[in-house]
Amino acid sequence: MKCPFCQHGDTQVLDTRVSEEGDAIRRRRRCGKCDKRFTTYERIELIMPAVVKKNGSRTEFAADKLRGSLMLALRKRPVAAASVDTAIASIQEKLLTSGLREVDSGYIGELVMLELKRLDKIAYIRFASVYKNFEDLAEFQDAIAEVGQARKP
Numbered sequence: 001m002k003c004p005f006c007q008h009g010d011t012q013v014l015d016t017r018v019s020e021e022g023d024a025i026r027r028r029r030r031c032g033k034c035d036k037r038f039t040t041y042e043r044i045e046l047i048m049p050a051v052v053k054k055n056g057s058r059t060e061f062a063a064d065k066l067r068g069s070l071m072l073a074l075r076k077r078p079v080a081a082a083s084v085d086t087a088i089a090s091i092q093e094k095l096l097t098s099g100l101r102e103v104d105s106g107y108i109g110e111l112v113m114l115e116l117k118r119l120d121k122i123a124y125i126r127f128a129s130v131y132k133n134f135e136d137l138a139e140f141q142d143a144i145a146e147v148g149q150a151r152k153p
Contacts (some may be wrong), residue, residue: 003031004038049095058102061095063088069112071150073127077120087115122149 001011010032017026025042050063054151070084091111095103109131116124128143 001029001040003034003036005036006034008033044076046096048092049098049100051105051108053105061103063092064092066108066112069127070116070123073116073123074120077123079120080124083119087119117147119123119132 002009003011012032013027014030014037015028018024019026020067023043027040027042028037029040030037050058051061052058056145066088067084070087074084089110094111095108098130111127113124113131116127123145125143129139132139132143134143
């Protein structure tokens with residue numbers, strides 16, 4: 001670690017502690033050349049994969065867009081906010097553990113559908129009707145039959 005005062009490359013760690021929030025490591029350091037002290041913090045950096053849209057463009061993953069899609073499908077449905085947070089965390093975890101640098105937007109849509117199917121069948125049908133671009137009643141009936149079959153033992 002370089003000293004921020006004299007740019008010397010040899011610094012000594014005097015004290016190491018976990019931050020109060022538990023999300024960082026705080027280190028007190030001393031420069032071996034100018035003897036000045038300074039503090040550094042280590043934090044985990046999680047990089048979500050880029051999203052490749054249907055038109056081929058790439059964009060950063062946005063958790064707020066994911067939340068917005070879920071909330072729109074779940075509007076006026078009896079699903080707890082904690083359940084929505086758990087679903088979002090599950091989708092993000094699957095994206096992070098995939099190890100991919102880029103994911104297709106369709107893959108994210110499928111993950112959302114899996115979570116909605118688990119959370120609320122009506123919200124699942126709402127989302128599927130837009131996501132799969134239903135054009136006639138038969139497609140709705142097929143989706144409803146699929147959800148109905150999943151419910152029966």
